[in-house]
Amino acid sequence: MPEPLSISEHWGELAEDRTDQAPLISLSTALETSWLRQGIRRDAFLGELLKGLHQRRLVPLLAMLPRGWRLAPAALPERLQGIGSLLEQGLVSPLLLGALADDLQHLIPHPQEHDSHLDGLDRWCARDISTPAGVPLPLPQSLQGWQDLARQLDEGDQDSGAESLAGPLPEPSFGSLGAGLVWRNHGLQALQNGRCRSANRVMAQVFNALGANGLPNRSGAASEPYQFEGMDRPRQLVAWLQQHGWHCRGRIRASVASFGLGASCPSESGVWQQVPLAVPYRTGLMRHGLEIESLLPHCSLELELQAPEGEAPVLMQYYQGTEGLNGWAPLNDLERPWQNDRQNGTVAYPGEAFEDDQLGLALDLCDLMAAVHNSTASDGQLRFGGYGALGFCIDSTALLEQAMTGRSNLFPLTLGGLWRERLGLQLEKLLDAGLRPGQQGDQEDVVSRYRQALEQLPQDLSVQGEACIRAEARLIRCQPRHSPFLSIRRLNGELM
Structure with missing residues (x-):
């Protein structure tokens, strides 16, 4: 079997692949090339390469590394040695993801003192936003104020010389590694300009x-x-925007997840080659007697707000994020043609778009879910805002999709029964305290849809029989229709 992150030799045959702008090199090849250039022991090279990466980035990277490049658990920080031993020889699976999500709160205990600055509930409720220098500014209350603040933040970003809002993490100090593999995408531009x-x-x-x-x-x-413009709910604001000529739509999206990591490696001629990153996993599903392997997706509700003047659209996404927030985040990505192009097929859009009343209902559900999930994480002082335990981005998106349509197109779903029960209890607690989900007249429908979604959302920790057929159908539906990864091409029909 080829490496799970192997790249198809046919990638680049289409102009939309844009390999002239972003030539690709596989992670295993980039590691071998960089290591041979250094002339040091493999374990020493890898130890230096991973030095300085934040723990939140290091955990998924451990699962991305090719089998021959994985560090022994003893070489990892003490807190990660348990996870490292699980990932040392094999791929992750839905069952392992579910177990890790449930036990992560114990494997990596929360600090003794609760840091409210990192609290997802506080971040969701915040009525200010920070400049690149860390100065909080109040949120605007009008479209004009929004445009002025966006311009001010963009100018402050340029003046400070900071990385763009779409930029990756600062690279660690590589010392003697020289011009080898680095954890950022050198040479790529953001999807939108700084003001957008x-x-x-x-x-x-x-x-x-x-x-x-x-x-x-x-x-x-x-x-x-x-x-904002006299509106006090997202649903009301979107309706107001539509009345003023804006086009608004929401879509469930799925693409290959890289967990905020980027990588590139210079060729001998000095051209930066991009390294596609992803987390390979065992699906727990069989095809032709063999277990299907795939790549973990990043899923969200993509919201596109297009002004009547024809300017670049406002792009946001709702999901449960690794940064500890269940809510809305800007869709501020680097332009990675192999991963996040909304036109070339590397982003999948299973299902129909939500518009008008359907979009309004989706926004009400997002409000309700964010209230329940963030307050559950806050009350329980869960690590990473409950990320994993209360669902990954896949689960939060699937829960929304299930509530909207009565089904989900996403895989794998790992939100466990215990945590579903806790979310249900938190919902009742908030309702008793006066939670007001949705607009008047629709509140019972919004709550009922969420309750049913918690009960009926599939769980892919261990499936068999007819459930495997339905699970595989979801797996196929959420695959990008175009990808450089051989593992994706085997599933989406590009590799016959």
């Missing part, structure tokens, strides 16, 4: 703050609801 990215970032927090208006009064919370 700032506008996305501000509007995402506007939607979060509007959604938080439905929460029962919290200690220290503002007494008056936050408003």
Whole structure:
């Protein structure tokens, strides 16, 4: 079997692959090339390469590394040795993901003192946004104020010399490694310019703050609801935008997940080659007597707001993020033609788009889910805002899709029964305290849809019989129709 992250020799035959702008090299080849250039022991090379990576990035990277490049558990930080031993020889699976999600709160215990600055609930409710210098500014209350603040943030970003909002993590110090593999995508541009990215970032927090208006009064919370153009809920704001000529739609999206990591490696001629990253996994499903392997997806509800003037659209996404927030975040990506191009097929859009009343219902459900999930994580002081335990991005998106349509097109789903029960209990607690989900007249429908989704959403920890047929159908539906990865091409029909 080839390496799970092997690249097809046919990638680049289509102009839309844009290999002239982003030539690709596989992770295994990049590692071998960089290691041979250094002339040091493999374990020493890998140890230096991983030095300085934040723990939140290091865990998925351990699962990305080719089998011959995985560090022995003893070479990892003490807190990660347990996870490292699980990943040392094999691929992750839905069952392992579910177990890790459940036990992560114990394997990596929460600090003794609860750091409210990192609290997902506080971040969701925040009515300010920070400049590149860390200065908090109040959220705008009008379209004009939003445009002015976006321009101010963009100018501050340029003045500070900071990385773009779409940029990857700063690379660690590589010392003697020289011009080898680095954990960033050198030479790539952002999907949108700086002002648009700032506008996305501000509007995402506007939607979060509007959604938080439905929460029962919290200690220290503002007494008056936050408003934008006189609207106090995301659904109302979208309806107002549509009345003023905006086109608004939401779509469930799925693409290959890289967990915020990027990588590139210079060729001998000095051209930066991009290294496609992904987490390979065993699906637990059989085809022709062999277990199917695939790559973990990143899933979200993509929201596109297009102004009547024809400017670049506002792009945001709702999901449960690794940064510890269940809510809206800007869709501020680097332009990676092999992973996140919305036109060339590397992003899958299973299902129909949500518009008008359907979009309004989806926004109400996002508000309800964010309230329940963020408050559950806050009350329980869960690590990473409950990421994993309360679902990964796949689960939060699938839960929304299930509530909207009565089914989901996504795989793998690992939200466990215990945590579903806890979310259900938190829902009842918030309702008793005065939670106001949705608009008047639709509140019972929104709550009922969420309850049913918690009960009926499939679980892919261990499936057999007819459930395997349905699970494989979901696996196929959420695959990108175009990809450089051989493992994806085997599933989407590109490799026959």
